[in-house]
Amino acid sequence: MSDTLIVAELADGKIKKTTHSAITFARQAGQPFSILVIGAGAKAAAAELTGFGAKAVLVADDASLASYVAERFAPTVVEVARSGGFGVVVATASSFGKDLMPRVAAALDAGYAGDISAVSADGGKLSYKRPMFAGNAYGHCTISTATQIVSVRQSEFTAAEPSGGASDVKDVAVAPAGPGADRVEFVKFDQVKSARPALGEAKVIVAGGRALKERFNEVLEPLADALGAGVGASRAACDAGYAPSDYQVGQTGKIVAPALYFAIGISGAIQHLAGMKGSKVIVAVNKDGDAPIFQVADYGLVADLFGVVPELTSAVIAAKG
Ligand SMILES: Cc1cc2nc3c(=O)[nH]c(=O)nc-3n(C[C@H](O)[C@H](O)[C@H](O)COP(=O)(O)OP(=O)(O)OC[C@H]3O[C@@H](n4cnc5c(N)ncnc54)[C@H](O)[C@@H]3O)c2cc1C
Known part of the structure; x- marks a missing residue:
């Protein structure tokens, strides 16, 4: 060779x-x-x-x-x-x-x-x-x-x-x-500039689904800030305009494998799993106990995300002192 x-x-x-x-x-x-x-x-x-x-x-x-x-x-x-x-x-x-x-x-x-x-x-x-x-x-x-x-x-x-x-x-x-x-003419490259770690390099990713609706940033960003995490999203959340398209994780989005992945209000469709199931530890929050995301999650919480994510964020901030 x-x-x-x-x-x-x-x-x-x-x-x-x-x-x-x-x-x-x-x-x-x-x-x-x-x-x-x-x-x-x-x-x-x-x-x-x-x-x-x-x-x-x-x-x-x-x-x-x-x-x-x-x-x-x-x-x-x-x-x-x-x-x-x-x-x-x-x-x-x-x-x-x-x-x-x-x-x-x-x-x-x-x-x-x-x-x-x-x-x-x-x-x-x-x-x-x-x-x-x-x-x-x-x-x-x-x-x-x-x-x-x-x-x-x-x-x-x-x-x-x-x-x-x-x-x-x-x-x-x-x-x-x-x-x-x-x-072929090169027109422009629309680069998204963010202070957060790039999804491909982040050790922790907080990802949200369609369930977050217009409150996507309001609910997820404080948790991501507390954890120094990158923010990801399901395709449904991106398609609905709740999250920018470069957040998309999955088969037709980014493939990620962080040490810790939060799937919040994400059902766990196979196309989403294709992009994140290599994550070392997966934490899922979903109000439906039968959601497929729980089949790949290491830790699962069956709960309303709008109640538990702010609680979790406060707990992380308190633990950091
Ligand atoms: C060719 C193809 C490629 C695709 N590529 C991708 C891809 O790259 N990435 C991707 O993500 N998808 C992809 N999809 C789409 C995929 O099939 C799903 O439609 C999508 O992942 C669903 O997103 P979601 O889980 O956010 O939404 P939904 O399926 O609508 O799930 C929302 C979840 O939130 C839960 N929920 C609702 N309210 C609350 C609440 N208050 N608290 C807690 N939980 C709540 C619900 O129980 C549900 O499980 C692709 C599809 C196709 C056909």
Whole structure:
């Protein structure tokens, strides 16, 4: 098996934490690895990745890569993968990785294992574990093409820590934009700025469902503040406009696995469970004792949330002194 190429993700000229999950994958795959930092400002950001044990940190820095557009980024990833003879090309299955990697796979005529939750290396052959049917079943697959393209689930690959050393930093050529790039215009990126931890990185998440109605923030925010938690929501709560859409947890939202997840007034539909059932401890509050959320909850409270959540919040504040 030949080396692994990690595609790093940049935001505002800094390496995104998602990249560290792809590094963990590469370490588990057991082959030497290099990291490609691609985007405008990549050269300055590359220094953040030189202490993780990579053979090289490759830099593709160009003003044309100031904003992410798949048609502009993919050709450089493809060229670096091809010319470097990499056996595996990996990114984290963030919006960036999920968008970019299938395109890279197609251009390289390579097999793709998307959104994997584990990798094992038996006798030099990599086997990938993938959630299927909204996480109700797992498939184990191997890829038979010379190059293997992978995206990894951030919640299942703990962020890598630096291992010391100092990788070489090398510039690589930026490939011309692919076909269709001239028909794509980057308009804007509406970034939600919040003082709360990002859902993918939060150790505690307080999530609410449709039951909260217009009182979503009024009831949940004090508890989240007391716990230093991120705030999540069911799709029904987002669709109804009680919570912003980037709060959505689930099959078509964010996949999270915090140490502690509060599901408050959330029924526990399989599409919601698909995004949070990997949480270490799940606490559910629901007035319906038969709600499916109780089947995955470690602690359950059958109660009216409007009464117990403020009580719980006061108890947390009192316990903190
Ligand atoms: C293709 C597809 C993809 C989907 N993707 C997602 C996804 O990513 N994420 C997601 O969440 N959903 C997703 N859904 C929707 C999902 O099927 C459910 O409809 C949704 O999760 C329900 O949200 P909810 O639990 O907030 O609402 P409801 O199902 O309406 O449940 C509300 C719950 O609150 C409880 N309740 C009501 N009042 C109170 C009270 N005062 N105190 C305590 N409890 C109370 C009720 O007993 C009930 O259990 C998807 C659906 C489809 C078809």
